[in-house]
Amino acid sequence: MATPASRATAATAPPPASTLLEVRDLRVEFHTRDGVAKAVNGVDYAVAAGETLAVLGESGSGKSVTAQAVMGILDVPPGRITSGEILFRGQDLLKLKEEERRKIRGADMAMIFQDALSSLNPVLSVGDQLGEMFVVHRGMSRKDARAKAVELMDRVRIPAARERVTQYPHQFSGGMRQRIMIAMAMALEPSLIIADEPTTALDVTVQAQVMDLLAELQRELHMGLILITHDLGVVADVADRIAVMYAGRIVETAPVHEIYRAPAHPYTKGLLESIPRLDQKGQDLFAIKGLPPNLMDIPPGCAFNPRCPMAQDVCRIEDPPLFHVTYEGLTAERRSACHFWKETLRG
Amino acid sequence: MPEPHEPAEGAVAGTGMGGAMDLAASEATTLAAGEAGAGPGAGPGGGPRGGPSAPARSLWSDAWRDLRRNPVFLVSGLIILFLVLISLWPSAITSGDPLDCDLANAQKGSSPGHPFGFNGQGCDVYTRTVYGARASVTVGVCATLGVAVLGSVLGGLAGFFGGVWDAILSRITDVFFAIPVVLGGLVLLSVVTSNTVWPVIGFMVLLGWPQISRIARGSVITAKQHDYVQAARALGASNARMLLRHIAPNAVAPVIVVATIALGTYIALEATLSYLGVGLKPPTVSWGIDISAASQYIRNAPHMLLWPAGALAVTVLAFIMLGDAVRDALDPKLR
Ligand SMILES: Nc1ncnc2c1ncn2[C@@H]1O[C@H](COP(=O)(O)OP(=O)(O)O)[C@@H](O)[C@H]1O
Ligand SMILES: [Mg+2]
Numbered sequence: 001m002a003t004p005a006s007r008a009t010a011a012t013a014p015p016p017a018s019t020l021l022e023v024r025d026l027r028v029e030f031h032t033r034d035g036v037a038k039a040v041n042g043v044d045y046a047v048a049a050g051e052t053l054a055v056l057g058e059s060g061s062g063k064s065v066t067a068q069a070v071m072g073i074l075d076v077p078p079g080r081i082t083s084g085e086i087l088f089r090g091q092d093l094l095k096l097k098e099e100e101r102r103k104i105r106g107a108d109m110a111m112i113f114q115d116a117l118s119s120l121n122p123v124l125s126v127g128d129q130l131g132e133m134f135v136v137h138r139g140m141s142r143k144d145a146r147a148k149a150v151e152l153m154d155r156v157r158i159p160a161a162r163e164r165v166t167q168y169p170h171q172f173s174g175g176m177r178q179r180i181m182i183a184m185a186m187a188l189e190p191s192l193i194i195a196d197e198p199t200t201a202l203d204v205t206v207q208a209q210v211m212d213l214l215a216e217l218q219r220e221l222h223m224g225l226i227l228i229t230h231d232l233g234v235v236a237d238v239a240d241r242i243a244v245m246y247a248g249r250i251v252e253t254a255p256v257h258e259i260y261r262a263p264a265h266p267y268t269k270g271l272l273e274s275i276p277r278l279d280q281k282g283q284d285l286f287a288i289k290g291l292p293p294n295l296m297d298i299p300p301g302c303a304f305n306p307r308c309p310m311a312q313d314v315c316r317i318e319d320p321p322l323f324h325v326t327y328e329g330l331t332a333e334r335r336s337a338c339h340f341w342k343e344t345l346r347g
Numbered sequence: 348m349p350e351p352h353e354p355a356e357g358a359v360a361g362t363g364m365g366g367a368m369d370l371a372a373s374e375a376t377t378l379a380a381g382e383a384g385a386g387p388g389a390g391p392g393g394g395p396r397g398g399p400s401a402p403a404r405s406l407w408s409d410a411w412r413d414l415r416r417n418p419v420f421l422v423s424g425l426i427i428l429f430l431v432l433i434s435l436w437p438s439a440i441t442s443g444d445p446l447d448c449d450l451a452n453a454q455k456g457s458s459p460g461h462p463f464g465f466n467g468q469g470c471d472v473y474t475r476t477v478y479g480a481r482a483s484v485t486v487g488v489c490a491t492l493g494v495a496v497l498g499s500v501l502g503g504l505a506g507f508f509g510g511v512w513d514a515i516l517s518r519i520t521d522v523f524f525a526i527p528v529v530l531g532g533l534v535l536l537s538v539v540t541s542n543t544v545w546p547v548i549g550f551m552v553l554l555g556w557p558q559i560s561r562i563a564r565g566s567v568i569t570a571k572q573h574d575y576v577q578a579a580r581a582l583g584a585s586n587a588r589m590l591l592r593h594i595a596p597n598a599v600a601p602v603i604v605v606a607t608i609a610l611g612t613y614i615a616l617e618a619t620l621s622y623l624g625v626g627l628k629p630p631t632v633s634w635g636i637d638i639s640a641a642s643q644y645i646r647n648a649p650h651m652l653l654w655p656a657g658a659l660a661v662t663v664l665a666f667i668m669l670g671d672a673v674r675d676a677l678d679p680k681l682r
Contacts, residue, residue, distance in 0.1 A: 073580045077510065106583025113581075118574040123407075123596050132592075136583055184582060 019087075020224040021070065021109075021192055022046040026084035028065050028248075031077060037295040039065045041248035041303075043084075044322065047224040049191060052215070054235040054256070055228045056271065057245035060292050063228045066245075067194045070226075071111050072101040088192070107137050109192040110185035112214075115201045116177035120169035126153070126180050127165035133187035152183040156213060175206035179213065186217055193218065194226045199234065211238060232271055236260060241332075244268045247293050247303035250322065254334040264325045264336035264345045266308050302339070310340050410600075410676040420672035426665040434481035443474035445632045454648040466651045467640055475632055476654045482633040483662055486544055486551070487614040493552035494613075495606045498559025503598070505560070506567030507590055513564070520557035528554055529619060536625035547626050551613050562605050566598040573597065604674040611666030618659050634659045 028040035040062045047053045055063050068074040070086055072093065086093040088109065093101060113119040120129060130152050131145030140148070146165065153161035156179040158172075169177055178198060185193055195214060199207040215238045218225045227239060235242060236256065243253040244267060252265040263269040270288035290307035293299055299306055305315040323341055325334040338344055414420045433440060448470035456464040463472035505513040532550060539546040567590075570576065576593050584593070620626030621635025622642075629636060634655040641651035 071581050073577060102583055102585060104583075105581060111578070111581040113574055113578055115574060119578040121575040121579070121593055121597075124592070132579075132584070133582060136585070136588065181578070184578075 018048040018050075019046050020049045020051075020089065021226075022085075022087040023066065023070065024085040024087065026066060026069060026086065027082045028062070028069055028074065029080050029082055031080065035296040038298060039079075039248050039295055040069065041298070043245070043248065043250055045243045045250055045253065047192065047226055049224050050219075050222045051241065052218065052225040052227055052239045054239035054242045055226060055245060056232060056235065056242060056268075057230060058288075058292050059230060060295070061245040062248035063230075063245055064196055065248075067111065067196055067226065067228060071105060071109065071194060072098075073105075073111075103137070106133060106190070107188045108190050109194070110188075110190045112178075112181050112185045112193065112195040112198045114197040116174065116181040117169060117201075119181055120177060122169055125166050125168055126172070130165075130180065130184055130187065133184060137188055148187070152187055153180070155186075156180070156183040156217075158183075173206075174202050175210055178202060178206075178210050182210070182214060182217065186221065189221050190223065192224045192226070194228070196228045197230070198227075200229070200231070207234070214238075232274075244271065247298055248295065249303065249337065250335075251304065251337045252335065253322075254325070254336075255332045258330065258332075258334060262345050262347065264334065264341040265338045266310050266340075266344055267304050269344060270307075302337070310338075310344065312339070314339050410673075413676040414672060417672050417676065419668050420676075423665040423668035423672065426661060427669060430480050430484055430662055430665070433477055434484040437477045437481060441471075441474045441477045443471045445470060445475045445478040446630055447471075454644060454651065456648070456650060463654045464648070464650045466637065467644055467648075472637075472651060472654050475637055476634070476658050478632040479634040479637060479655055479658065480662070482544060482627055482631055483614045483617060483659070486548055486617040486627075487610045487666070489544070489548045490551035490555060490613040490617075491606050491610040493548065494555035494559050494609065495602060497552060498556040499563040499599075499602055501556065502560030502563030502565075503567045503590065503595070506564035507571060507586070507594065509568075516560065516564070520560060523554060523557040526554060528616065529623070532616075532620045533623060533625055536620060539625075542628040542631060544627060544631065547617055547620060550620075551616065555609065555613070558609065559602060559606060562601050563598065566601045567594055570594045570598040600677045604670055604677060606670075607673055608667055608670030611663040611670070614666065615659070615663045 023043055023045050026040055026043040027038070030037040030039055043062070043066050045053060045055070055066070057063055065074070065079070068079075069081055069084075070093070074081065081094065084094070088104070093104070096104075120126065124132075127146055127149040130149035131140075131142065134140040134145040134148050135142065150161050150165050153165060158164060158176055158179055164172075169180070172180065178201075182198075185195075193214075198214060199210050202210060211234060214225070214227075217223075227235070229235060239256045241253060242256050242259050243250050244259075244265065245251065246267050252259070252263065252268045254264065259268060260272070263272055267288065274288065288307055293303055293306070299316075301314075301316040301318055302308070302311070302320050305311040308315065318339070320337045320339045322335040322337045325336050325341055325345070327345070336344070448466075448468045450469045452461075452465040452469035453467055454465060455461075455469075458464070461471050461473060463476060466472050466475065501516060505516040531554060536546060536550055571594055573593075576589055579589055579593050617626055617633065618635030618638060621628075621633045622639040624639070626635055627633040637655040638652060638659070641648070641655070645652055
């Protein structure tokens with residue numbers, strides 16, 4: 001089904017008008033006692049308003065670090081952004097002053113973290129923390145902010161919001177706490193939300209509810225959503241596009257249904273085959289063999305080559321650019337950083 | 348659409364947590380419901396500190412509950428309360444004047460109206476011991492406040508911002524730690540002519556802040572790594588807000604513990620410096636001065652030494668005990 005593709009490298013063309021966020025060739029290093037860890041090595045991705053981009057990849061692949069760089073909350077030092085652009089509504093955030101960036105955080109882009117219990121301050125009531133959004137960014141009085149907090153808690157469907165607004169994080173269940181985090185992130189109706197594994201710490205029974213709430217609010221407010229996860233199962237229902245990360249790079253990006261139908265990178269293929277399926281009970285799960293590379297010593301060529309069942313000599317020498325993937329019937333942009341994407345696509 | 352009650356989740360959370368947590372949660376739910384009954388207007392006033400909506404088991408309320416039951420805290424607290432009161436109003440328990448001395452009474456033992464006898468200058472030892480508390484408490488409290496404020500600010504900022512300032516501060520504290528306190532006092536204070544308490548307090552703050560700054564730096568670095576500080580930052584909190592609202596309340600406990608214990612040692616240091624003649628100077632009344640004066644008569648008139656020395660020992664011990672009790676109350680929750 002694949003037709004000959006253009007061998008274009010990473011995009012430098014201007015983004016489409018609706019593009020909300022575009023990350024270009026982002027590189028982040030961590031200078032530690034043991035050496036320099038290259039956590040992010042030229043990430044490119046884009047999110048449009050109202051779009052959900054799922055960022056997938058094994059743990060340690062640089063998903064969170066990329067998100068922290070976008071939000072401007074990277075630990076500096078030891079972290080350091082060595083190159084790249086982060087264009088938010090066309091403006092390069094890396095060129096802004098810290099105070100200007102701070103005003104964008106929370107108001108125009110917000111982040112939801114994995115563990116809501118540790119992401120909420122244990123000594124402040126949830127009402128105070130929700131209200132803080134309005135105090136910090138809108139200069140509201142504490143009384144008005146409290147009323148807003150109740151409104152938000154209602155909106156994320158916390159029962160008895162008016163009574164519970166004075167309670168503390170530990171008095172809520174895990175799912176409720178994550179709803180509160182979502183409420184905080186949504187408080188000022190930002191145009192971009194980054195959710196870093198928002199349901200990983202939750203009970204399976206609650207995961208779907210929290211995910212549904214997030215997706216619903218996203219649709220209502222027409223926000224761009226970057227959903228970081230290492231769970232391909234969660235992604236299928238909510239995401240529009242998928243970006244797969246490996247060793248600090250995007251190795252494949254595609255519309256969600258296309259990627260499920262036929263992955264164009266052996267790593268994506270491995271990930272897809274690792275999803276537990278009901279009809280596979282008892283069988284061994286295919287897990288990608290080997291370990292993710294040491295970020296202080298990434299192998300030359302394609303970083304995935306030591307683990308790749310399709311690796312050839314070229315893979316050990318030449319680092320593949322993000323090729324444009326094209327075939328009959330594909331309308332949206334699709335890319336793969338594999339020398340053998342055509343072969344992979346054929347399966 | 349999720350059900351508003353999330354029955355499954357509630358059940359799981361209930362079995363997952365310990366019984367104590369459940370109890371606390373339901374307790375707090377009752378409290379919160381009670382407050383809600385008072386009307387929505389009562390809402391914004393009830394902050395985290397005090398009020399009916401205080402958390403059932405926040406760090407501070409928990410610590411306070413532990414403290415109230417700790418006999419060490421009760422005893423040391425009463426002693427300190429008494430000391431503070433007599434240093435504010437010494438005339439409440441003595442009608443004498445510590446500077447009203449009559450050499451004719453020198454070294455006399457206990458007599459009616461003069462239970463502790465007289466010292467080498469013929470001053471009433473009871474009155475002087477009572478008045479001596481003021482100097483000790485003033486020096487101890489002021490030096491501790493100065494040290495705590497300076498040390499917390501410098502250490503806290505260094506811990507928060509890290510980098511070059513942190514490195515510079517670490518080297519400076521190293522230098523200060525290398526200075527022997529008594530020798531430093533002998534050198535620095537011997538050139539001072541003022542007979543107020545301020546040079547002594549200033550000296551203690553100068554040499555004491557590095558200790559607190561190390562503690563504050565460490566606990567700010569720990570608190571800074573909490574996810575909720577990152578989360579606050581991700582939602583647009585400024586540095587000042589993160590420090591004051593999210594980090595300080597969670598980093599201040601170790602500083603309080605160390606400062607309380609240090610208070611006792613500052614009182615002892617004041618006495619030491621005064622004994623050596625470089626601390627407080629007459630006519631200021633100080634246990635250290637009296638101990639120094641009495642030491643030459645120790646064979647003939649031990650009472651002159653006994654009372655101020657005893658008062659000093661009890662005071663220092665009380666503050667160290669208080670610090671220990673506070674640490675015990677705060678420690679388990681700091682981990
Ligand atoms: N604060 C830090 N200090 C040093 N190294 C870090 C730090 N944060 C992240 N890293 C490095 O970046 C790598 C990628 O981390 P991360 O983005 O969190 O992965 P994930 O894809 O699981 O979110 C980590 O494996 C680690 O080597
Ligand atoms: Mg992560």
